[in-house]
Amino acid sequence: MHIRDVAVDPPLILAPMEGVTDITFRRLVRGIGGVGLVCTEFIPASGLAEDIERCRALAELDEDEHPVTIQVYGREPEALAAGARAAQALGADIVDLNMGCPSKKVCAHSGGSALMKEPELARAIVRAIRAAVDVPFTVKMRSGWDPAHKNAPELAWMCQEEGAEAVTVHWRTRADLYGGERELDTVAEVKRRLSIPVVFNGDIVDVDSAREAFVHTGCDALMIGRGAIRNPWVFQQIRHALFDGPAVVVDASEKERVLLGYFDAILHRFRSEKGALGRWKKISKHFTDGLPHGALLKDDVLHAQSVAEARDRVAAFFERLRAWEAGDADAFASRLAS
Ligand SMILES: Cc1cc2nc3c(=O)[nH]c(=O)nc-3n(C[C@H](O)[C@H](O)[C@H](O)COP(=O)(O)O)c2cc1C
Structure with a gap:
């Protein structure tokens, strides 16, 4: 899978996770292998733009850590554009916008998944980031705000129209938080509508769940979060079973x-x-x-x-x-x- 000219091979991506996917955890996963793309945790765009030390530390990358995505969040189009520019300058191969975070702290400021309720603001942000960076730009979202408002297909379409080059969709809605009833059709619908790559996310923990997501949704890649904390060998295991790659012995x-x-x-x-x-x-x-x-x-x-x-x-x-x-x-x- 490619995101513009960035090869994601194999099409297995480490999810952004606050307090987990810092440079040391990403090194651990890359050291084991089987992962095609890694991602920083979300970083406030304004903090990156203002070069706040804590934010810069979160965006620190290894020299050989490519391809890598830096994820930004926020609510102001201009601040997000400036943060995305800073992420690019720090060496990101891809800049990702967080439109999926359910946390009250983030949503209270209209960032994260709250943007799914404000499609016009979301459009302005996507447009501003697109104009600000040359590297590929992607968006990560949930399937919707709640089960009655699963608007990921429309929102992902808007992102594509405004120049995003891939979208990741976590099958849960914001209201599901980390529960909810597994539902893959909305991601399948996003994949049917879009021509840019679509990445599936949510509860991929082994070869069977990976195969099911690929088959059911037709998605181009999988993003794995908690499954990789529990089992950082999961990428190798999936790669071995579904693509090519050595067998892994986890003794x-x-x-x-x-x-x-x-x-x-x-x-x-x-x-x-x-x-x-x-x-x-x-x-x-x-x-x-x-x-x-x-x-x-x-x-x-x-x-x-x-x-x-x-x-x-x-x-x-x-x-x-x-x-x-x-x-x-x-x-x-x-x-x-x-
Ligand atoms: C501890 C933790 C921190 C997370 N932080 C982020 C984040 O910074 N940015 C983001 O887009 N999603 C974040 N997420 C959501 C994950 O990227 C992913 O969408 C979610 O966990 C579902 O995938 P999984 O079932 O493979 O874990 C976080 C999830 C966890 C468990």
Whole structure:
């Protein structure tokens, strides 16, 4: 799949996620492989334009991190245009507009999914960003504001008319938040109407859900969010099954390698130990899914008081696990008894 001249190969995209998809998490996912495009979390356009340090840090990219999208949000067309220009200057291959965020904080200022209720403002914003950047420009939205107002097909059409070069549609409405009843027809309708690439988003967690989304909607690519936190190997697994690419073995050693590697990366990046530990806990508790005795590791990680303690506990867990896998049935006995 191409977004203008940007190849997205394989057509599997890491979703923008606030507090998750910073440079270290994107490195982790790229290091595992199978992802065709990664994205920053949403960044206030005005903060990027004014070069506020916190916003610039969110937009920091690795030199070899291409293709990469920087996502901006806001409500003022001029501010969004300026933020998009700044994103381009910082090295974004693609600039994306957030029209899907359901958070009250963002919607209260007419940003995020609230724009789906204000199509004329949305049009002015899309037009302003289009005029401001030379790189491809994309829009991410939900299927509508609520189940009675699923206007993604009309809105996506407007985006295409105004020069957007791809749209991503999360099948949920704003009212669904992260619940709702899975409904893929609206995304299929967007795909039927548009000639630009359409990216499907929402609850892709494995090969079966990926296949279903491609088949049911005819979409050009998939965007994966929470599924990639739980299982950052998901891109490789889907690529192997649906495209071409090596098979992936996600055993205990691979989980340990990625978990500790990620730990080192965030320690290096975060100024405070507390911040690094918090971020690591947030991500690593998901890695324990599917591991034998994974609940113990989850507990170990969540209760660690310091970086050193967390590292020691993880190393001890995996040592036990290796012994257990080698046939020592009692390797976890003392832990299970306590
Ligand atoms: C922790 C978290 C943070 C998110 N932050 C953003 C964001 O910054 N920008 C955005 O467009 N969507 C954001 N989203 C929404 C995701 O990009 C995605 O649309 C949603 O999670 C559905 O996809 P999934 O089922 O694959 O997770 C966020 C979701 C989560 C769980």
